[in-house]
Amino acid sequence: MRRKVALAQLDIQLGNPAENYQKAKQAIEEAANHHADIVVLPEMWNIGYALDQLAELADENGQKTQQFFSELALKNQINIVGGSVAVRNGQSFFNTTYVYDQNGNLISSYEKVHLFGLMNEDQYLEAGQKENHFKLAGIPSASFICYDLRFPEWIRTVARYGTDILYFPAEWPSKRIEQWKIMLRSRAIENQAFVVAVNRVGTDLENSFNGHSLVIDPLGQVIHDAGEVEQVSYAEIDLAQLAQVRGPIPVFKDRRPSLYH
Template sequence: MKVKVALAQFNISFAAPQKNRERVAELTAAAAKKAADVVVFPEMWNTGYALDQLNELADEQGQETEQLFYKLARQYQVGIVGGSVAVKEGDHFFNRTLVVDPVGQVVGRYDKVHLFHLMNEHKYLTAGDQENYFRLAGVPSASFICYDLRFPEWVRTVARHGADILYFPAEWPAQRIEQWKIMLQSRAVENQAFVVAVNRVGDDPDNHFNGHSLVIDPLGKIIVDAGEKDDLTMAEIDLDQLQKVRGPIPVFVDRRPELYK
């Protein structure tokens, strides 16, 4: 079985939700023209890290994003791993992923569990506490957000359900991009899964982002590196490779969770 994924690596317009929604619609249309099964977006694409403006900018209950993805998924018959957006619920703000299947049904929701102090997320956002395990394009999958990558115990906790693809939307600054690559390769190898990671490009007032969205196979080989371009990058995932990796080295069978404390 093969799945065609589109990495929607783009320059997020700071504090401009409508402009970013238009760009997401354009990229979804482009992904459909390339016969993508799934299109994946970066983290906080609706607002960027305009955290001090979330009261005015955040999507109320996530409804605008959900309606947009519903329309796009049905129009183009494509699955969407919606990166993440800033969402407002009462007095709380969340960094939230929505996953939508090709008929527009939300099959996954995830609020970022690990908040990144270096970018002041803890001052503005509320952390999530739930896993996001779902099926998309017929594939058991899981998703995380950016800083979650640095917590292999969390990724393994979710991956143990049998996820074949692990999705990581991010806004990962250029100065730490080599760590991004190393850790993504590690998460692929240790969980014997494909990794699809989508970063942004461009600048906000405090950071420079240089992309390098990746697709990595379960042996840690980089299948696709999107480089630093603001564009759509395509990759094909051959899921038949999984059994060849998992069969000889059954790490999930050989685990000793009673010792991991």
């Protein structure tokens, strides 16, 4: 089984949801026109890290984003891993992922579990409390958000269900991009899964971002690197490779969780 994945490496405009929704719409439509099965967006693409403007700009209960994805997924017959957006629920704010199938159905949502102090997330956002695993385009999958990448125990906790693709939307700064590449390859190898990671490009008030959205196979080999420019780029994933990797080295079967603390 093969699937074509589109990586929407966007230049997010800080505090400008109108422009960012338009960018996301164009990226999704472009991916559909290139016959992608799945399109993936970056982290916090609706407003960027305008955390001090959450009260004015966050999506109330995620309603705008959910309608946006549902309509575009159905119209374009494409599956969407919606990066993440700033969402307001009551008096609390979350960094939230929505996943939609090609029929416009919400099949999963996830609130970022690990909040990144260097970008002040812990001062403005509430941390999520649940795992996120789902089947998309017929593939057992899981999604995480940016800083979650640094917690392999969390990735393994979710991946133990038999996950074939791990998705990582992010706003990962340029100065730590080599760590991004190394850790993504490691997560692919140790979980014997494909990794699809979509980072942004551009700048905000305090950080610069240089993309390098990646698709990585279960052996840790980079199938695709989107480079450092704003673009929608593509990679094909061959799921048959999973059996070839997992057969000789059954990592999950050989685990001894009773010893892990």
